[in-house]
Every structure is written in structure tokens, then in C-alpha cells.
Amino acid sequence: MSDTVISVEGLSKRYLVGHQAARGERYETLRETVTRGVRRFGRTALDMARGRQIIQGDTVEEFWALKDLSFEIKRGEVVGVIGRNGAGKSTLLKILSRITEPTKGRVTIRGRVASLLEVGTGFHPELTGRENIYLNGAILGMTRAEIKAKFDEIVDFAEVEKFLDTPVKRYSSGMYVRLAFAVAAHLEPEILVVDEVLSVGDAEFQRKCLGKMKDVSAGQGRTVLFVSHNMPSVQQLCTSGLMLSHGTALYRGSIDGTIAQYMSSLDQTSRQELRSRKDREGDGRLRVVDVSFHDERGNHVEAAICGQPLRVRIHYESRYDGQEMPVDVAFNLRSNNGILLTCFANIQTGAERLAVHRKGYFECLWPKVNLRSGSYMSTLFVGVEEQTADWLQNAFQIPVEEGNFFGTGRLVTRDHGDLVMDQVWTGAPT
Amino acid sequence: MTIESHEIVLEAGRAERNYWRDLWRYRELFQVLAGRDVAVRYKQTVIGIVWAVMRPFLTMLIFTIIFSRIAKLPSDGDAPYALMVLAGLLPWTFFSTALGDASLSLVTNSNLISKVYFPRLIIPTATIVVSFVDLLISFVILVAMMVWYRFAPTVNILALPLFVIMAFLTSLGPGLWITALNVKYRDFRYIIPFMLQFGLYVSPVGFSSTAVPEQWRLLYSLNPMVGVIDGFRWCILGGNSHIYWPSLTSTAVITVFFLWLGIRQFRKMEKTFADLI
Numbered sequence: 266m267s268d269t270v271i272s273v274e275g276l277s278k279r280y281l282v283g284h285q286a287a288r289g290e291r292y293e294t295l296r297e298t299v300t301r302g303v304r305r306f307g308r309t310a311l312d313m314a315r316g317r318q319i320i321q322g323d324t325v326e327e328f329w330a331l332k333d334l335s336f337e338i339k340r341g342e343v344v345g346v347i348g349r350n351g352a353g354k355s356t357l358l359k360i361l362s363r364i365t366e367p368t369k370g371r372v373t374i375r376g377r378v379a380s381l382l383e384v385g386t387g388f389h390p391e392l393t394g395r396e397n398i399y400l401n402g403a404i405l406g407m408t409r410a411e412i413k414a415k416f417d418e419i420v421d422f423a424e425v426e427k428f429l430d431t432p433v434k435r436y437s438s439g440m441y442v443r444l445a446f447a448v449a450a451h452l453e454p455e456i457l458v459v460d461e462v463l464s465v466g467d468a469e470f471q472r473k474c475l476g477k478m479k480d481v482s483a484g485q486g487r488t489v490l491f492v493s494h495n496m497p498s499v500q501q502l503c504t505s506g507l508m509l510s511h512g513t514a515l516y517r518g519s520i521d522g523t524i525a526q527y528m529s530s531l532d533q534t535s536r537q538e539l540r541s542r543k544d545r546e547g548d549g550r551l552r553v554v555d556v557s558f559h560d561e562r563g564n565h566v567e568a569a570i571c572g573q574p575l576r577v578r579i580h581y582e583s584r585y586d587g588q589e590m591p592v593d594v595a596f597n598l599r600s601n602n603g604i605l606l607t608c609f610a611n612i613q614t615g616a617e618r619l620a621v622h623r624k625g626y627f628e629c630l631w632p633k634v635n636l637r638s639g640s641y642m643s644t645l646f647v648g649v650e651e652q653t654a655d656w657l658q659n660a661f662q663i664p665v666e667e668g669n670f671f672g673t674g675r676l677v678t679r680d681h682g683d684l685v686m687d688q689v690w691t692g693a694p695t
Numbered sequence: 696m697t698i699e700s701h702e703i704v705l706e707a708g709r710a711e712r713n714y715w716r717d718l719w720r721y722r723e724l725f726q727v728l729a730g731r732d733v734a735v736r737y738k739q740t741v742i743g744i745v746w747a748v749m750r751p752f753l754t755m756l757i758f759t760i761i762f763s764r765i766a767k768l769p770s771d772g773d774a775p776y777a778l779m780v781l782a783g784l785l786p787w788t789f790f791s792t793a794l795g796d797a798s799l800s801l802v803t804n805s806n807l808i809s810k811v812y813f814p815r816l817i818i819p820t821a822t823i824v825v826s827f828v829d830l831l832i833s834f835v836i837l838v839a840m841m842v843w844y845r846f847a848p849t850v851n852i853l854a855l856p857l858f859v860i861m862a863f864l865t866s867l868g869p870g871l872w873i874t875a876l877n878v879k880y881r882d883f884r885y886i887i888p889f890m891l892q893f894g895l896y897v898s899p900v901g902f903s904s905t906a907v908p909e910q911w912r913l914l915y916s917l918n919p920m921v922g923v924i925d926g927f928r929w930c931i932l933g934g935n936s937h938i939y940w941p942s943l944t945s946t947a948v949i950t951v952f953f954l955w956l957g958i959r960q961f962r963k964m965e966k967t968f969a970d971l972i
Contacts, residue, residue, distance in 0.1 A: 280970065360705060363812035365969040372705040386810040389731055391738040396731075403727035404811055432738075 268375075270456060270488050271338040271361070275370035277512075278331040278356050330356040332512040333370070341486035345493065345503035345520055347527050352509040354492045355460060358382060361490065362458050376455030376488070379406050383460070385445030390434035394425055394444055397433050401448045415451045422477070423447035443470055450477045456488045457481065461495075471498075478502060496524055497638070497667075528567060539660060551583035551592075551621065551647055551654040556661040569634045571668030571677050571685060577609075578626040579645065581655075585621040592619050593648035594627045598641045598663065600683045606641070621649070635685045637677060638667040714962070718814045729821040733828050747832040751788050755781045755836075758901035768902045771928060772935025775844045782931040783900045783924045785833055786862045790920055791891045793826035793863075797870030798887050801878050805972040815965045816958075819874045823867060830859070837931070849933030858926035861950065865919050868953030871961045878964065878971050899924050904939065913941055919953075922946025 331353045338344055346354050359365045360372060362380030387404040388397050398419055402412040412419075420426055423444040425436075433441055459478070475498055482489045482502070493499050499506070499520065506523025508516040508530075516526040540554045558566050559576040569575040579594060595610035609629050611619065619627060627647075645660035646653070667676040670685050677685050737743040755777055762768045763776040770776040797819040801808065804818050841848065877883040898920040899907070907915050915921060922943045928936040 359969065363703075363705065364809065366966040367705060367707055369707060374703045374705070378703075380811065382810045387807050389735060391735045392731065396734065400727055400731055403724045404807065404813075406724075406811075406813075409723055409727075 268340055269337050270340045270375045271490075272373045273337070273370070274335050274372075276331055276334040276357075276360065276367050276372060277329060277369040278353075278360060278365070279368040280328045280330055282326050282328045329512055331360070331367075334509075334512065334514055335370075336507060336514055336517050338488060338490070340488055342505055343482045343489040343491065343503045345491050345499040345506040345523060346509065347493070347496075347499060347506060347523060348509035348515075349530075351511075353512040354509055355382075356512075357509070358458050358460055358490065358492060374456065377406070378456045378458060379452045379454035380458040381405070381449045381452070381460065382458075384442060384449060388433060388441070388445060391432055393432055394420075394429045394436070397444065398448055401445065405449060405452055406454065407452065411453075419447045419451050422450060422473075439470075446470075446474055450474060450481070453481070454487075456490070458490045460492045475502065496527075500524060539657070542657060544658070546656040547647070547653040549654065550649050550652075551581050551585070553579055553581050553645055553647060553655050553657060553660065555580040556645070557626075558663070568664035568666050569631075569636070570666050571634055571637060572670035572672075573634060573668055575631045575634050575663075577629045577631065577663070579629075579647075580624075580626040581647070582624050583621050583649075583654075585623070585649075587620055587622050589618050589620045591617055591650055592621060592627075593617075593646070593651070594619070594629075595646045596629075596643045596660070598636070598643055600639070600641060604683075606636075606683060633670075633687075634665060634668070635670070635687070636663075636665045637683055637685055638665050639683065640664045641683075714814065718816060721813050721817060724813055725817045725821055728817060729824040732822060732825040736825060744832060747829040748836055751781065751784050751833045752836050754788070755784055758784070762901040766902075768906050770935075771903045771905065771932055774932040774935040775846065778840055778844055778846060779903060779928060779932060779936075780901060781837055781840055782928045783898075785830060785837065786858070786923050786927045787895065787898055787900045787920065788833070789826050789830040789862055790866045790923070791894070792829065793823045793866035794870050794873070795887055795891055796822045796826060797866065798873040798877055798883060801874045801968065802881070802884075802972065808972050809969050815968055816871070816961060819870050819961075820867065823863065823870060826866075827863065830862075841931075848931065851930045851933050853930075855927070855930040858923060858930060861926065861946070862923045864954060865923055865946065865950045868950060868955075868957040871957030872953065875957075875961045875964045875968075878968050894918075894920065903928075903936075904942070912939070916942035916945045917949070919946045919949040 334353070334357070346357065348354050356365075358380065359382070360367050361374070362378060362382065364380075364382075385401065387401055389400060392400065398416065399409070399412055403409070420429065423440075423446070425440055425444050428436065428440065433444070436444070478489070478491075479502060481487060489502075491499065491503060503520045505518065506516070506520040507514060508523050508526050510530065515530070516523050539556065545552075557578045557580065558569060559578060560566050561574045561576070563576065566575075577596070579596070593610065593612050595608060595612075597608040598606045600606055609631070611617065611627070611629075641663045642659050643661050643663060645655070645657045647655045667678055669675065670677040737746060740746060742749070758780045759777045762780070763770070770779045800819045800822040801815065807818070808815065840846075873883050873887065897918055904912075904915070904921055904925055916939070923946060925936070925939055925942055929938045
């Protein structure tokens with residue numbers, strides 16, 4: 266059973282993107298506006314006469330979302346497709362699910378493909394839950410008989426029995442998503458293509474979905490392509506991986522290898538980015554060039570672990586030579602949805618004077634990380650002698666992994682908010 | 696589930712050989728989408744399905760007053776004027792809602808097009824089915840009016856299904872063509888309502904096509920709705936109305952031409968819908 270079900274050869278996809286020409290002046294004469302309008306009309310009229318696409322903007326640029334991509338997938342593989350935003354993952358899935366056609370190259374697929382690029386595609390707000398199950402099922406490629414056979418299972422999975430005959434526009438968003446996912450989870454094609462859809466719903470439901478996906482892929486040698494930014498679920502689900510970067514395959518192999526590759530690329534780019542970022546404020550007497558994470562003993566780590574100590578080192582270059590002087594080093598933490606969680610700053614703790622070297626680092630020891638697993642964005646500020654020296658918005662991210670926070674041997678997972686608090690519980694009579 | 700071991704090759708510009716088989720495989724989706732549109736059409740309205748009857752009825756009333764009472768135009772033979780207007784109004788209302796809705800159908804379903812694959816031909820066709828259901832419902836007024844005027848149909852009525860199919864095809868061809876163009880050039884959204892309004896006056900809806908001077912009749916027949924409307928009248932009004940063969944032939948030719956053009960253009964542009972929409 267190791268025959269190839271998907272083979273991709275030299276796949277390329279081009280999009281045309283229009284740009285507005287930069288306007289030097291804010292105000293322009295009427296004549297300029299008119300001539301530009303006429304020129305633009307002339308071009309679109311010409312395009313239309315030739316039957317070409319109309320592109321808004323003054324100049325047109327080609328953009329290759331995929332470039333000469335080749336790989337093969339064998340029957341029964343569960344492949345995690347990972348890569349940064351804009352790497353071409355979604356375009357690849359769109360081509361595989363026949364929504365759009367490639368510009369060059371070819372794809373050969375053996376078997377029925379069902380794609381799940383969004384939950385609840387085609388759901389109609391005016392229709393009831395029951396009607397929407399049939400509608401959505403049909404859109405995803407299930408036959409009426411198949412849906413009927415699985416109807417009870419779907420309703421059970423979504424936990425919406427009571428509201429089956431209510432229009433879905435009256436559903437809470439959680440119910441809506443659960444119902445939508447439940448239909449999709451009961452698809453049984455030979456090849457399943459899934460885009461980042463598990464990131465919806467509450468954590469409890471996400472786990473249930475992941476479990477369901479695992480059952481789906483484990484049974485009958487079904488092939489799954491799975492796109493996600495959530496590395497733990499990719500690792501849990503997938504047997505192999507494909508990493509995309511700028512439209513080409515950077516790595517194709519074991520899932521662990523792919524994730525490692527992805528992480529190191531993230532690390533490299535963010536590190537390189539920090540040094541070369543131009544969008545910083547400050548007089549530059551001190552420049553942050555890198556941020557690294559270390560465990561209690563100072564060993565370099567890629568991520569913090571919930572419940573463990575973490576050392577955050579902020580590496581800099583400056584024009585000072587080891588003088589001890591008043592500095593203000595601060596970084597904050599924002600959750601995934603942008604909520605400001607907290608701020609770390611040396612001046613809060615009374616350590617207002619620190620030694621500043623030509624090259625060096627400031628270290629913040631966080632004795633016990635009390636964040637749940639996830640990734641937290643941080644903005645960085647360094648002031649020297651009460652003047653802003655360097656200020657970087659969204660300078661780095663702290664990835665946090667699940668950990669044994671309470672020392673119970675059980676991992677604290679992503680449920681119920683971002684923070685974990687130390688706590689003591691007792692019971693007493695009154 | 697049956698494991699079909701079929702193979703698909705995706706390549707640029709490759710015409711799919713099994714397109715029509717695919718269309719057949721997705722017939723259930725067609726039913727479901729048409730069913731959805733029908734179910735949703737009159738949701739959250741007070742009088743619901745009565746709207747399907749109200750619109751042609753009120754239009755009939757107004758047209759009868761204007762064209763018969765004020766303009767004093769003759770009816771077909773001895774048929775009551777209102778009945779003659781209704782016999783023309785039914786196919787026209789169907790044609791205009793079908794064409795109007797079908798030409799917007801791809802754009803209104805853009806979320807489906809950018810997220811799932813299926814033969815796109817399903818969407819405009821399913822939309823036309825909704826107008827078709829409206830047509831069937833409005834036959835109720837026709838029956839009621841015939842009872843009111845004690846007007847008995849002749850055997851001609853048996854040919855009505857043929858003309859219903861003709862009306863369906865007449866709206867499908869241009870509908871497919873325009874909806875495909877509308878994905879690329881949204882100008883058609885504004886052109887269509889105007890064209891339909893215009894069409895209402897150049898088609899023999901409020902008056903009999905015999906009112907058109909003989910020397911203009913052939914030119915007039917280039918409007919494909921003339922043949923369809925004349926056909927409806929011939930079926931419903933029996934011997935009072937006569938089939939004008941040149942217009943029927945030209946309708947058939949124009950319908951086939953538009954169907955060919957519509958399907959060809961649609962198929963040609965179909966693959967780029969997701970990128971443009």
C-alpha cells in the first residue's frame with residue numbers, strides 16, 4: 266500500500282497584482298487627476314476588449330505564489346504542510362482541491378479528494394441546523410445517503426440536538442463552529458485536504474476534533490494533507506511533513522525534521538530581522554541585536570516551559586564601555602489575540618543601574634513561567650539616561666510549551682485563558 | 696463508500712474530458728443548492744410564497760388598464776385582454792428574474808467558489824430553478840383567471856411544457872454568458888436591470904405581437920422572447936392566437952446560439968473564477 270496518490274511536478278502559480286503609484290504630493294491638480302483617470306480608463310478598456318483581467322492600480326506586477334514545486338505523497342501518509350505566511354500553502358491546497366488551476370506544471374491525483382479550507386462553507390443563516398447539515402455535506406461532496414447515515418453521529422458530535430430546528434443565525438458562534446466542524450469531520454474521502462480550521466472553537470472542542478481527525482487518518486489508509494501553524498497538533502497528527510518557503514519546497518521528510526527546520530528558519534529570520542529592522546525608534550546609542558531564551562542553567566532553549574524558570578537575554582551593541590548607568594529595559598507580553606498581559610521592566614524591581622558594554626546582554630530571570638502553551642508577542646524598549654535608545658514594536662515572540670506547573674505530574678494545557686496562577690486550596694467547616 | 700480508482704490530472708489550460716460526467720456526479724449538490732435558494736427565498740416575509748403570485752397579478756392589472764383601456768390595443772381574437780397579458784407575463788417574469796438572478800449568481804456565491812470545487816455550471820442553473828418554481832406557482836393565477844373568465848383551454852395547452860422548456864433554455868444561455876462576464880467585469884451588474892427594463896417594452900408582454908406592423912414583424916422576431924411569448928399565448932388562448940413561424944424559428948436559432956455561446960464562454964472562464972472573484 267505504498268503507491269503514490271499525489272504527485273506534483275514543477276507546479277507554479279502566478280497572480281497579477283496591481284500597485285498604486287506612490288503619490289509624491291498629497292494634493293494634485295485637477296489636470297493630473299483627469300489625465301490619470303483617462304489613462305487608466307484607456308488601459309482597462311483595452312484589457313476588456315482583449316478579454317483580459319482588469320487590475321486596479323497604476324502598475325501591474327507578477328507574483329509567483331508557487332514556483333516549480335515538486336513532491337510526492339504516498340497512500341496513507343498524513344502530511345503536515347508548514348511554512349510562514351505567504352509561503353504558498355493555501356495556494357497549494359487550492360490547486361489540489363481544484364478550486365484554481367496551476368499556471369505551469371502538473372498534478373496527478375489518484376482518488377477522491379475532499380477539501381476543507383474553511384468550516385461552514387455555504388452555511389446559510391436562514392436555514393435550520395438540520396437543513397444546513399445536508400447543505401454543507403453536499404457542498405463538501407457527501408451524498409444524501411451518506412449524510413443520512415451519519416446524521417445522528419454529526420448531531421451528537423456537535424452537541425446541538427436541542428437546536429436542530431432553529432435557524433443557525435440564532436446560534437452562538439461556538440455552536441455554529443461546532444456544527445460546521447462536525448459535518449466536515451464526518452467526511453470520508455480517500456484524500457482529505459485541510460487548511461487551518463482546527464484553530465476554531467474552544468480548546469475542549471479542538472481536542473475532540475484533533476482526535477476525530479486522527480481516527481479519520483488512521484482508518485483505511487486515508488491520505489491527509491494538513492496545514493496548520495499550531496506545531497503541537499501538527500506533530501501529534503502527521504506522519505511526515507512538507508515545508509514551503511517562497512513557493513518552493515524547502516524540506517520534505519519526517520514530521521519532526523520538518524518542524525525542526527521550520528523552527529530554525531523562524532529563529533533565523535527573526536534574529537536576522539531584529540538586527541536589520543529599520544522600523545525602530547530611538548537615538549541608537551544602544552541597539553538591540555538579538556533576543557535569546559535560556560533555562561535555569563543558562564543553556565539555550567527555543568521555548569519556555571510552563572512552570573519552569575526562564576532567562577530572557579536581550580543582546581545589544583552600544584557606544585558605552587562597561588559603565589554602570591541608569592538604563593530602562595522593558596518588554597511586554599501580548600496574547601495571541603493582542604491582549605496586553607504584563608510587562609517586565611528592570612526599574613520596577615529597583616535594579617535601575619546596570620552595566621552597559623560595547624557588546625553585551627541584559628538578562629531578565631523569570632523564576633516561574635506562568636503562561637499556558639502558546640506564543641506571546643513582545644514589544645521591546647530600552648532607554649539610556651532617560652532617553653529612548655531603541656524601541657521595537659513586536660520585536661520577538663516567546664513560545665511557551667505545556668508544563669507541569671503545579672508539580673502534580675500533569676501538564677497544564679491551553680484551556681481557560683493565558684495565565685496560570687499559583688494557588689492553594691483547602692476545605693473547612695464554618 | 697465505493698472506492699473509485701479514478702485519476703485526475705491538473706494542468707494549465709487542460710480541458711477536462713470528464714466534465715459532463717462530473718456534472719452528473721454533482722447532481723445532488725445541484726438539488727441541494729436549488730432547494731436552498733427556494734427555501735430561503737421567502738423566509739422572514741409575512742406573506743411568503745404569495746409574493747410569487749402577487750407580482751404577476753398586479754402587473755397584469757396595470758398592463759390591462761394601460762394597454763387595453765387607455766391605449767385601446769386589440770387582444771388576440773376573442774380572448775379577454777387580461778388573460779392575454781397574463782399569458783405573456785408569465786414567461787416574461789420568469790425570463791427576467793431568471794436572467795437577473797443568474798447573472799449575479801456567481802458573485803453572490805463567491806464564498807463557495809473560493810473554497811470548494813464543483814462544476815460551476817451548477818450555480819447559475821440552480822438559480823434559474825428558483826425562478827422556475829415561481830413560474831409554476833404563478834400558474835395558479837392563470838388557472839384562477841381562466842375559471843373567472845370561463846375560458847376553456849383547447850388541446851394546444853398540451854404543448855405548454857415544450858414552451859416552458861424553451862423559456863428555460865432562452866434564459867439559461869445569456870444567463871451563463873453574463874454571469875461569467877460579471878465575475879470579471881462587474882459592469883454587467885448595472886447593465887442587466889437596465890436591459891430587462893428595456894426588454895419589457897420591446898417584448899409583446901402588455902400587448903399582442905399582432906399589434907406590430909407587418910413590415911416590422913420579422914425584425915421584431917429577433918427578440919427571442921417574442922417566440923416564447925407567442926408560443927405561451929398559442930397554448931393558453933387556443934385558436935384566438937396564431938403561431939408566427941418565422942419568430943418561433945428565430946427564437947429557436949437564437950436560443951441555441953446563446954446556449955452554445957454561454958456554455959463555451961462559461962467553460963473557458965470557469966477555471967479563473969476563484970482567482971478573480
